[in-house]
Amino acid sequence: MKPLIHDLLANPLSGEQIEARSMATIDREAPPHNFSPEQWPIVRRMVHTTADFSLLEQVRFSPDAIDAARSALRGGAPIYADSNMIRAGLSMARLQRVCPDYRAESILCHVADADVANQARQTSLPRSLFAVRKAADKLQGGIAVFGNAPVALLELNRLIVETGLRPALIIGMPVGFVHVVESKQELMDLDVPYITLEGRRGGSPLAVSVVHALCELAMP
Amino acid sequence: MKPLIHDLLANPLSGEQIEARSMATIDREAPPHNFSPEQWPIVRRMVHTTADFSLLEQVRFSPDAIDAARSALRGGAPIYADSNMIRAGLSMARLQRVCPDYRAESILCHVADADVANQARQTSLPRSLFAVRKAADKLQGGIAVFGNAPVALLELNRLIVETGLRPALIIGMPVGFVHVVESKQELMDLDVPYITLEGRRGGSPLAVSVVHALCELAMP
Numbered sequence: 001m002k003p004l005i006h007d008l009l010a011n012p013l014s015g016e017q018i019e020a021r022s023m024a025t026i027d028r029e030a031p032p033h034n035f036s037p038e039q040w041p042i043v044r045r046m047v048h049t050t051a052d053f054s055l056l057e058q059v060r061f062s063p064d065a066i067d068a069a070r071s072a073l074r075g076g077a078p079i080y081a082d083s084n085m086i087r088a089g090l091s092m093a094r095l096q097r098v099c100p101d102y103r104a105e106s107i108l109c110h111v112a113d114a115d116v117a118n119q120a121r122q123t124s125l126p127r128s129l130f131a132v133r134k135a136a137d138k139l140q141g142g143i144a145v146f147g148n149a150p151v152a153l154l155e156l157n158r159l160i161v162e163t164g165l166r167p168a169l170i171i172g173m174p175v176g177f178v179h180v181v182e183s184k185q186e187l188m189d190l191d192v193p194y195i196t197l198e199g200r201r202g203g204s205p206l207a208v209s210v211v212h213a214l215c216e217l218a219m220p
Numbered sequence: 221m222k223p224l225i226h227d228l229l230a231n232p233l234s235g236e237q238i239e240a241r242s243m244a245t246i247d248r249e250a251p252p253h254n255f256s257p258e259q260w261p262i263v264r265r266m267v268h269t270t271a272d273f274s275l276l277e278q279v280r281f282s283p284d285a286i287d288a289a290r291s292a293l294r295g296g297a298p299i300y301a302d303s304n305m306i307r308a309g310l311s312m313a314r315l316q317r318v319c320p321d322y323r324a325e326s327i328l329c330h331v332a333d334a335d336v337a338n339q340a341r342q343t344s345l346p347r348s349l350f351a352v353r354k355a356a357d358k359l360q361g362g363i364a365v366f367g368n369a370p371v372a373l374l375e376l377n378r379l380i381v382e383t384g385l386r387p388a389l390i391i392g393m394p395v396g397f398v399h400v401v402e403s404k405q406e407l408m409d410l411d412v413p414y415i416t417l418e419g420r421r422g423g424s425p426l427a428v429s430v431v432h433a434l435c436e437l438a439m440p
Contacts, residue, residue, distance in 0.1 A: 003378035004406050008345070008371065008399070015346040018371075022397040051395050051420035052272075085424065088308035125228070126235040151228065151238075158223035175271050177242040179228070186224050200271035204305065205423050 022048055031056065038066050038217060042195070045213040049205045058198040060188060065169060066217060068193035069143070072168035073218040076101035078138040079211070081109040082128055082174070083148040089208040090145075094215040110134045111149075128152040136165060143169045147207030150174040150183040157186045170194040171210050175202035242268055251276065258286050258437060262415070265433040269425045278418040280408060285389060286437065288413035289363070292388035293438040296321035298358040299431070301329040302348055302394070303368040309428040310365075314435040330354045331369075348372040356385060363389045367427030370394040370403040377406045390414040391430050393422035 013021070026047050033056050035043050043059050076099040081087045087109045095102035110116050110131035120127040128149035132139075136159055144167050146153050153172050159165040172187045172194055174180050184196045195210055233241070246267050253276050255263050263279050296319040301307045307329045315322035330336050330351035340347040348369035352359075356379055364387050366373050373392050379385040392407045392414055394400050404416045415430055 001381060003374070003381050004402055005374040005378045008374065012344040014344045018346065018398045025397040048396065050423065051397060051400070085305045085309040089305040124232045124234045126238065154223070154225040154228065158225045161221060161223050176268065177245040177271060178238045182224055203270065203423070203425050205425065
């Protein structure tokens, strides 16, 4: 048996070429949809990340989301991630092509902080709640990138309603079976720029893919 | 409008309690399947990570996969991840509950190494290929955790066929539109312990969820 990779070694394709071929496949196979020319590259990258066309039915943009994202990224707005997987997945090179001020400290995630773990233990509530509360200062004008815990999104929704907090953009894509559907429904009822995925599905790679697609739109 | 999180604050649920409730929901809603009692907790955690029951039709285990995983994890086998998101997502606390020898250096990922990037540039091939090649020593008896690039899995398949490399277990869950389906089909034709997902879908959180579920099975 001849290993399949020999075909690739004989006809080399770079990572960039493979990505371009993938995007062309998605354009070809995608069912009809009503996304705008600016929205489609974002949705397409979400499909690229999951190989799942059924997401098309569930992606929702607030009308101001893309303009808000462009300004925030160009201004180097801080990014708060609800998981360390998101922090690891975000490409500093892509962020810096939009705004050279971006650096490692621009991307925050407090879910593994010791003080956050202590508060969670003392209250029998999830760590993600206290992690968001700790990040409130940075979320004022910042970008929330959520792909994990719905409680993070619920707490952010509360801060928006009760304290007047105004993030520049919320990428709200928690995943799962408890509190998830409601957390996104509540987000869509708020007057803030958001990109979300209705229903139970979501995940860190989806949230990261949205940021990376927005970086391409925002590049000078 | 009263924010929804007040319900949770009034009736606190910890992260562990929310997880238990999610798992019960999955047990209740899952369609009929033929997974064994040892396989089901692994598949269930994959559903928990994606909120997607359609995965049930595509998860495949080699007959020896769970026994092989248990021995490898208990022996502290090194883990090679094909993305830094996987490295960030793996819980050191869970690994150490199975084998106290696990430490940060036990989890490797070479895809962002400078020498790997240089080789990729010189050959116009993806970095993930050279990253796996660099990890071959650790993959002898190690655990491969792949949730990103199919080329990583294709190169590992080649090393197995052509050099006699024998990983303890391959979690083969790359995602996407180019080389993905074939890379998993080739894996399933090899005589090595594997857990994989037929078709185009996959992803880093799925690969991580399999490791975490295996840790629970392997705990002493």
